[in-house]
Amino acid sequence: MSAVAAHFSYWVTLFLMIAGLYILIARGNLMKKLIGLGVFQTSVYLLYIAPGKLVGGTAPIVAAGFTTYSNPLPHVLILTAIVVGVATLALGLAITVRIREAYGTIEEDEILERDRTGER
Amino acid sequence: MAVTVLAMVLQRNLFSVVVLFSIYSFLMATVLVALDAVDVAMTEAAVGAGVSTVLLLGALHLTGGTEAKRLERPLVPLALAVAVGAVLAYGSLGLPSFSDPLAPIHTHVAPRYLGASVEETGVPNVVSAVLASYRGYDTLGETIVVFTAGAGVIALLRRRRKGR
Numbered sequence: 001m002s003a004v005a006a007h008f009s010y011w012v013t014l015f016l017m018i019a020g021l022y023i024l025i026a027r028g029n030l031m032k033k034l035i036g037l038g039v040f041q042t043s044v045y046l047l048y049i050a051p052g053k054l055v056g057g058t059a060p061i062v063a064a065g066f067t068t069y070s071n072p073l074p075h076v077l078i079l080t081a082i083v084v085g086v087a088t089l090a091l092g093l094a095i096t097v098r099i100r101e102a103y104g105t106i107e108e109d110e111i112l113e114r115d116r117t118g119e120r
Numbered sequence: 121m122a123v124t125v126l127a128m129v130l131q132r133n134l135f136s137v138v139v140l141f142s143i144y145s146f147l148m149a150t151v152l153v154a155l156d157a158v159d160v161a162m163t164e165a166a167v168g169a170g171v172s173t174v175l176l177l178g179a180l181h182l183t184g185g186t187e188a189k190r191l192e193r194p195l196v197p198l199a200l201a202v203a204v205g206a207v208l209a210y211g212s213l214g215l216p217s218f219s220d221p222l223a224p225i226h227t228h229v230a231p232r233y234l235g236a237s238v239e240e241t242g243v244p245n246v247v248s249a250v251l252a253s254y255r256g257y258d259t260l261g262e263t264i265v266v267f268t269a270g271a272g273v274i275a276l277l278r279r280r281r282k283g284r
Contacts, residue, residue: 006217006218006220007212007213007215007217007218008218009218010209010212010215011209011212014205014208014209014212015205017205017208018201018202018204018205021201022194022198022201025194025197025200025201026194026197026198029134031134031137031176031179031180031183032137034176035137035138035141035176038141038168039141039144042144042145042148042164045148045152045160045164046148049152049157049160050155050218051215051216051218051223051225052155052156052157052225052226052230053155053156053157053218054156057156059156059157059158060156060234060245060246060247061158061244061245061246061247062234062237062238062244062245062246063244069156069234069246070155070156071225071226071230072230072233072234072246072247072250073229073230073250074225075157075159075160075247076247076251076255076258078157078160079159079160079163079251080251080258080259080262082160082163082164082167082168083163083167083262083266084262084265084266085168086167086168086171086175087265087266087268087269087270088269089176090175090269090270090273091269091272091276093175093176093179094179094272094273094277096179096183097179097182097183097276097277098276098277100182100183100184106183
């Protein structure tokens with residue numbers, strides 16, 4: 001297998017990770033930031049799941065006639081991560097809603113501006 | 121999937137971004153099926169594409185509309201993101217290649233789980249066996265996290281109603 005094909009899954013992961021990171025840093029809107037965080041999270045799912053795959057294998061459910069299975073451990077870890085991820089997303093959104101109530105905006109720079117001038 | 125992500129970066133209407141995020145989650149679930157992670161794909165489709173979208177739409181209803189345009193060009197974040205990406209891509213060259221059966225991930229505890237879990241737990245689905253049996257405390261911790269997050273959300277939104 002050539003180097004490109006062998007590492008393609010990592011590069012897809014990296015692209016998603018960087019896109020998430022970029023949204024997270026460059027965008028001032030808190031909702032958009034949370035979505036960027038979500039993209040980053042899904043890239044991590046891929047980072048864990050992709051190395052567990054074996055070509056010619058099947059899902060890790062033991063049955064007669066199959067001998068090769070993909071690795072079950074990353075699947076377990078990522079199941080936990082997905083559920084925890086949605087919990088943190090819910091908490092982040094709740095905080096965003098509260099910020100919106102207190103400041104009237106969810107744009108980062110406007111919030112900082114209001115903090116500086118002491119106006120609520 | 122890359123197209124969806126790029127559209128998400130560029131789109132400023134937050135409603136479109138939420139819908140794109142939902143589409144992206146379904147695509148991710150499809151990729152996970154292709155990678156033989158059926159349990160994860162099911163969870164991602166239900167939780168990532170379903171529950172997250174509902175939560176985002178609800179929050180969007182409460183916070184409203186579109187994203188403001190930033191004044192300065194986001195050159196520093198772009199440069200930083202590309203730099204991090206370059207370093208990680210360089211690092212990825214040292215990782216084992218895709219579907220290498222001799223990679224450390226396939227030679228550590230996984231063979232034992234695959235070989236002994238039916239005998240020890242009686243569950244043919246190895247993912248369930250590991251999740252509920254071998255790593256049961258992990259799952260207990262997960263439920264504590266979810267409970268804490270739920271309690272936090274309730275605390276935040278109840279204060280709001282009292283304040284009015």
